[in-house]
Amino acid sequence: MAPTPFNGRKPVRWLILGVTIGVLAAVGAELGGLYLAATHGWLPANADAPPPALERWLATTALNALILREATTKPNPVAYTDANFIAGVKLYAANCAVCHGAASGPASNIARGLYQKAPQLARYGVADENPGDVYWKIAHGIRMTGMPAFDGALTQKQMWQLVLFLQNMHYLPPAAQKIWNAVPGAAATRADASSNLPSRSSQEKRS
Numbered sequence: 700m701a702p703t704p705f706n707g708r709k710p711v712r713w714l715i716l717g718v719t720i721g722v723l724a725a726v727g728a729e730l731g732g733l734y735l736a737a738t739h740g741w742l743p744a745n746a747d748a749p750p751p752a753l754e755r756w757l758a759t760t761a762l763n764a765l766i767l768r769e770a771t772t773k774p775n776p777v778a779y780t781d782a783n784f785i786a787g788v789k790l791y792a793a794n795c796a797v798c799h800g801a802a803s804g805p806a807s808n809i810a811r812g813l814y815q816k817a818p819q820l821a822r823y824g825v826a827d828e829n830p831g832d833v834y835w836k837i838a839h840g841i842r843m844t845g846m847p848a849f850d851g852a853l854t855q856k857q858m859w860q861l862v863l864f865l866q867n868m869h870y871l872p873p874a875a876q877k878i879w880n881a882v883p884g885a886a887a888t889r890a891d892a893s894s895n896l897p898s899r900s901s902q903e904k905r906s
């Protein structure tokens with residue numbers, strides 16, 4: 700029998716070897732390209748640009764899948780009492796309003812400069828979300844955005860009081876509504892910065 704061009708070896712083995720080398724070379728080239736892009740300032744690391752579609756899809760899909768896996772489906776354990784609502788409003792004013800806004804008024808300069816933008820929760824709320832999902836976001840934060848993880852800084856009860864407030868901010872009991880209305884809105888914007896600097900007393904009220 701005449702010898703084959705592969706000296707008797709099976710052609711399929713050469714095919715596997717060729718494909719493996721090809722894949723390794725492609726991965727190596729991609730890693731090399733990524734290294735070059737990162738070290739030469741070709742990757743966008745700035746915050747003042749809209750997120751590309753692929754980044755947005757990946758971040759949103761990963762976050763939703765993680766929350767689906769980890770967040771509790773149990774209802775909010777804190778009761779609908781004045782004390783819990785008032786605690787929620789005060790915690791929000793001290794920890795969240797700077798990014799997520801007050802009952803009315805424009806988004807703060809910090810909120811507008813963030814990548815991703817911080818949703819103004821009085822306008823774009825989380826009332827229709829599963830309470831456990833909202834709790835998860837407050838406790839663990841959202842990676843590569845300005846949203847901090849409050850687990851460790853706040854107790855579980857405080858974070859559930861925040862969830863209670865956020866999910867009912869348009870139906871607050873009168874005592875809590877009064878305090879919510881008094882939470883100061885955004886600081887001066889660039890346009891009125893020189894004429895309307897936040898006064899010392901209004902900064903003290905925030906904390």
Ligand code: HEC
Binds near residue numbers: 794817818847
């Ligand atoms: C430094 C800014 C900053 C602070 C302070 C902050 N957040 Fe956020 N938060 C963000 C940003 C930015 C996002 C949007 C993240 C994204 O696009 O996925 C976010 C998202 C959220 C969401 C998800 C909103 C949605 O539509 O699903 C919730 C809920 C939330 N924050 C609650 C809070 C609470 C409660 C506090 C205070 C205890 C707080 N945040 C403090 C920046 C902040």
